Amino acid sequence: xxxxxxxxxxxxxxxxxxxxxxxxxxxxxxxxxxxxxxxxxxxxxxxxxxxxxxxxxxxxxxxxxxxxxxxxxxxxxxxxxxxxxxxxxxxxxxxxxxxxxxxxxxxxxxxxxxxxxxxxxxxxxxxxxxxxxxxxxxxxxxxxxxxxxxxxxxxxxxxxxxxxxxxxxxxxxxxxxxxxxxxxxxxxxxxxxxxxxxxxxxxxxxxxxxxxxxxxxxxxxxxxxxxxxxxxxxxxxxxxxxxxxxxxxxxxxxxxxxxxxxxxxxxxxxxxxxxxxxxxxxxxxxxxxxxxxxxxxxxxxxxxxxxxxxxxxxxxxxxxxxxxxxxxxxxxxxxxxxxxxxxxxxxxxxxxxxxxxxxxxxxxxxxxxxxxxxxxxxxxxxx
Amino acid sequence: xxxxxxxxxxxxxxxxxxxxxxxxxxxxxxxxxxxxxxxxxxxxxxxxxxxxxxxxxxxxxxxxxxxxxxxxxxxxxxxxxxxxxxxxxxxxxxxxxxxxxxxxxxxxxxxxxxxxxxxxxxxxxxxxxxxxxxxxxxxxxxxxxxxxxxxxxxxxxxxxxxxxxxxxxxxxxxxxxxxxxxxxxxxxxxxxxxxxxxxxxxxxxxxxxxxxxxxxxxxxxxxxxxxxxxxxxxxxxxxxxxxxxxxxxxxxxxxxxxxxxxxxxxxxxxxxxxxxxxxxxxxxxxxxxxxxxxxxxxxxxxxxxxxxxxxxxxxxxxxxxxxxxxxxxxxxxxxxxxxxxxxxxxxxxxxxxxxxxxxxxxxxxxxxxxxxxxxxxxxxxxx
Ligand SMILES: Cc1cc2nc3c(=O)[nH]c(=O)nc-3n(C[C@H](O)[C@H](O)[C@H](O)COP(=O)(O)OP(=O)(O)OC[C@H]3O[C@@H](n4cnc5c(N)ncnc54)[C@H](O)[C@@H]3O)c2cc1C
Ligand SMILES: Cc1cc2nc3c(=O)[nH]c(=O)nc-3n(C[C@H](O)[C@H](O)[C@H](O)COP(=O)(O)OP(=O)(O)OC[C@H]3O[C@@H](n4cnc5c(N)ncnc54)[C@H](O)[C@@H]3O)c2cc1C
Numbered sequence: 001x002x003x004x005x006x007x008x009x010x011x012x013x014x015x016x017x018x019x020x021x022x023x024x025x026x027x028x029x030x031x032x033x034x035x036x037x038x039x040x041x042x043x044x045x046x047x048x049x050x051x052x053x054x055x056x057x058x059x060x061x062x063x064x065x066x067x068x069x070x071x072x073x074x075x076x077x078x079x080x081x082x083x084x085x086x087x088x089x090x091x092x093x094x095x096x097x098x099x100x101x102x103x104x105x106x107x108x109x110x111x112x113x114x115x116x117x118x119x120x121x122x123x124x125x126x127x128x129x130x131x132x133x134x135x136x137x138x139x140x141x142x143x144x145x146x147x148x149x150x151x152x153x154x155x156x157x158x159x160x161x162x163x164x165x166x167x168x169x170x171x172x173x174x175x176x177x178x179x180x181x182x183x184x185x186x187x188x189x190x191x192x193x194x195x196x197x198x199x200x201x202x203x204x205x206x207x208x209x210x211x212x213x214x215x216x217x218x219x220x221x222x223x224x225x226x227x228x229x230x231x232x233x234x235x236x237x238x239x240x241x242x243x244x245x246x247x248x249x250x251x252x253x254x255x256x257x258x259x260x261x262x263x264x265x266x267x268x269x270x271x272x273x274x275x276x277x278x279x280x281x282x283x284x285x286x287x288x289x290x291x292x293x294x295x296x297x298x299x300x301x302x303x304x305x306x307x308x309x310x311x312x313x314x315x316x317x318x319x320x321x322x323x324x325x326x327x328x329x330x331x332x333x334x335x336x337x338x339x340x341x342x343x344x345x346x347x348x349x350x351x352x353x354x355x356x357x358x359x360x361x362x363x364x365x366x367x368x369x370x371x372x373x374x375x376x377x378x379x380x381x382x383x
Numbered sequence: 384x385x386x387x388x389x390x391x392x393x394x395x396x397x398x399x400x401x402x403x404x405x406x407x408x409x410x411x412x413x414x415x416x417x418x419x420x421x422x423x424x425x426x427x428x429x430x431x432x433x434x435x436x437x438x439x440x441x442x443x444x445x446x447x448x449x450x451x452x453x454x455x456x457x458x459x460x461x462x463x464x465x466x467x468x469x470x471x472x473x474x475x476x477x478x479x480x481x482x483x484x485x486x487x488x489x490x491x492x493x494x495x496x497x498x499x500x501x502x503x504x505x506x507x508x509x510x511x512x513x514x515x516x517x518x519x520x521x522x523x524x525x526x527x528x529x530x531x532x533x534x535x536x537x538x539x540x541x542x543x544x545x546x547x548x549x550x551x552x553x554x555x556x557x558x559x560x561x562x563x564x565x566x567x568x569x570x571x572x573x574x575x576x577x578x579x580x581x582x583x584x585x586x587x588x589x590x591x592x593x594x595x596x597x598x599x600x601x602x603x604x605x606x607x608x609x610x611x612x613x614x615x616x617x618x619x620x621x622x623x624x625x626x627x628x629x630x631x632x633x634x635x636x637x638x639x640x641x642x643x644x645x646x647x648x649x650x651x652x653x654x655x656x657x658x659x660x661x662x663x664x665x666x667x668x669x670x671x672x673x674x675x676x677x678x679x680x681x682x683x684x685x686x687x688x689x690x691x692x693x694x695x696x697x698x699x700x701x702x703x704x705x706x707x708x709x710x711x712x713x714x715x716x717x718x719x720x721x722x723x724x725x726x727x728x729x730x731x732x733x734x735x736x737x738x739x740x741x742x743x744x745x746x747x748x749x750x751x752x753x754x755x756x757x758x759x760x761x762x763x764x765x766x
Binding site for chain 1 (some may be wrong): 507510511512513514517536537579580581582583584650651652653656659661662713717720721724725727728729730731735738739742743745746747750751752755756
């Protein structure tokens with residue numbers, strides 16, 4: 001179904017091998033310790049996975065949506081916590097690729113291309129989650145720089161990243177009309193990190209609080225025009241969900257399904273493999289049906305994006321893919337734990353982790369309710 | 384709905400007070416450390432809850448099924464792990480009440496004056512979960528002792544129990560060769576093995592029990608030799624209604640109560656999220672399913688207390704209670720996390736714990752598939 005180019009096939013092979021050989025053996029420990037896996041970040045960096053969307057002259061492969069989907073999916077099969085760093089890093093670079101000036105690209109691209117530079121995508125605030133247009137972190141122009149004040153929460157790959165794409169309020173307008181996007185570097189005076197969330201899952205992927213106290217950001221780091229950050233967010237950010245949350249959960253579902261299949265063939269009860277019970281067989285059939293539907297939706301949508309179909313056509317498709325796949329992954333992983341019985345509930349097997357991870361993706365990158373808002377608005381128009 | 388007696392009302396009120404004052408405040412720290420909560424043990428001892436199923440002459444409160452349901456539901460509403468030690472102990476004591484001789488009752492009830500007062504109910508083995516009829520732990524008669532060898536897995540409360548009620552093979556194949564025995568924790572050759580690291584249900588002391596040439600007096604055999612299976616199906620399985628069923632129910636109610644409050648407080652898009660119909664309908668579905676499960680449970684308990692239905696009818700109803708409440712619990716807690724968005728996913732709030740705890744009820748005490756096997760068999764008959 002999915003037509004991959006020669007290059008994409010090679011990348012897929014490489015990522016699959018890395019995931020199996022390097023990431024999979026570390027996945028349980030990363031979850032248990034909840035520590036950022038720098039070893040994995042380095043391996044990703046050395047293999048070009050942290051700068052996939054950069055142009056070739058900067059060491060990237062100018063990756064399109066389909067390539068990114070595939071990469072995230074493959075890593076996520078064994079560890080979504082590790083796949084996320086690729087997602088957040090490519091998000092920032094991608095926004096710069098689409099919305100940055102030539103000067104900005106020249107300035108930042110060479111710095112991304114060095115090994116394990118990580119990036120984060122910074123929108124949420126304590127009082128502005130789903131209602132992101134109500135963000136309050138302020139940036140005020142003062143001479144050659146903007147002065148930042150405020151707090152951001154739940155920032156994935158936070159603290160360990162070197163570059164942050166940050167949405168802040170600059171005015172002039174209210175809500176969505178007064179928002180701007182900036183690239184802010186770690187180490188900027190006045191920019192620090194607060195508490196790190198302890199989460200149910202996606203552990204090892206740090207979720208940090210960012211604090212700005214009179215932090216000065218050069219005005220050249222403004223991405224797009226002042227007051228037009230919302231466009232940057234929706235036009236570029238929303239579409240990244242296809243290779244972000246959607247592909248992450250696809251990988252989670254596939255990983256869980258594959259593991260449970262192997263287990264069910266081996267585990268004997270009542271004198272036969274549990275896979276011989278129709279109750280188990282039908283759970284598998286449903287799991288596969290959901291997973292394959294999700295996969296088809298994702299790659300059909302990524303192909304539409306890569307063909308350059310209009311935003312208004314692809315945006316609801318992306319939301320459907322995000323919402324459908326994360327719901328599918330939640331169900332598939334919950335059933336995978338069930339199929340492993342008591343063992344599935346223990347940390348000696350990976351499926352309980354996959355179930356905990358799956359829940360996170362129903363929430364981040366726009367909750368599944370917000371996706372439904374987007375989908376229904378596209379169907380109904382503004383009422 | 385449920386007509387309670389004066390006494391039931393009093394017990395209910397007492398347990399609610401304990402749940403609010405002693406159980407709930409400790410839940411998060413027990414979940415985090417996975418240590419067995421000895422402070423709960425003290426509270427339960429003080430309030431005669433370990434002996435709740437025993438008649439008053441043995442120091443109990445002579446609780447009928449409805450009362451047991453009220454107790455477990457109320458404790459689980461505070462923290463699902465809390466009632467587990469009462470469930471395993473109550474299960475063992477009910478078995479003794481039904482099948483032990485007066486001398487045995489005297490002996491074991493007296494034994495429980497010492498120490499924690501807790502008992503474990505040990506059926507599962509590493510190779511035999513759903514297919515418990517094939518269990519392999521052996522007890523061989525040797526003079527006036529039985530010599531026991533083998534291992535049990537996933538035994539709740541096993542970590543701190545004084546007495547273990549175990550199912551062992553004394554005779555031929557499958558269900559026909561199984562007997563029930565009591566093993567004191569201080570018996571030479573007996574030891575507690577590895578403790579499972581689980582997704583949830585922390586602080587319930589789920590351990591392996593290892594029997595290495597353990598000699599127990601012949602007099603520790605409960606009921607007739609090789610008739611253990613009928614004690615399991617005739618007596619123990621009925622406890623699923625107040626054990627697993629009410630654990631799932633209480634846990635779901637706790638989650639629902641928490642998110643109702645949260646959704647009224649949390650403001651997005653200028654209004655409480657409870658004003659969105661998407662949230663309202665999730666809450667409505669949760670309430671509907673919880674009330675349906677509750678009705679099923681208390682109707683079944685009533686029928687049990689009044690001998691109002693045949694064994695088969697009650698058996699099916701009990702299985703429905705366990706299976707349905709567990710499924711409702713899983714869905715309700717998963718949605719509770721969703722309603723709280725990113726915050727729900729963190730360990731600063733109790734709902735992610737409730738979701739992890741909910742999963743275990745779909746598995747233990749006979750997986751939900753096994754409940755359906757029984758329900759279907761009672762409807763269709765043996766084919
Ligand atoms: C693991 C994880 C990683 C994250 N990473 C990042 C990151 O890297 N960068 C970043 O900026 N943010 C990140 N977030 C934050 C995430 O995007 C927010 O949690 C999410 O947008 C929801 O916001 P909230 O948590 O404030 O929930 P709220 O917005 O308070 O929502 C609460 C509930 O109300 C529902 N709701 C809200 N509005 C409506 C409506 N209009 N109609 C119907 N229902 C509605 C929601 O769906 C949800 O169920 C992350 C979160 C998590 C859990
Ligand atoms: C938290 C927890 C606490 C526990 N506490 C205790 C305890 O105190 N005492 C005790 O003795 N045990 C206890 N257990 C063990 C529990 O009872 C078993 O895990 C359960 O019976 C399932 O057995 P299993 O894990 O071996 O899974 P398996 O029997 O291997 O089952 C694997 C999968 O196959 C399915 N399956 C099996 N047979 C069939 C069939 N015929 N038709 C359709 N599907 C089938 C199951 O539903 C499950 O989905 C506990 C388990 C947990 C997780």
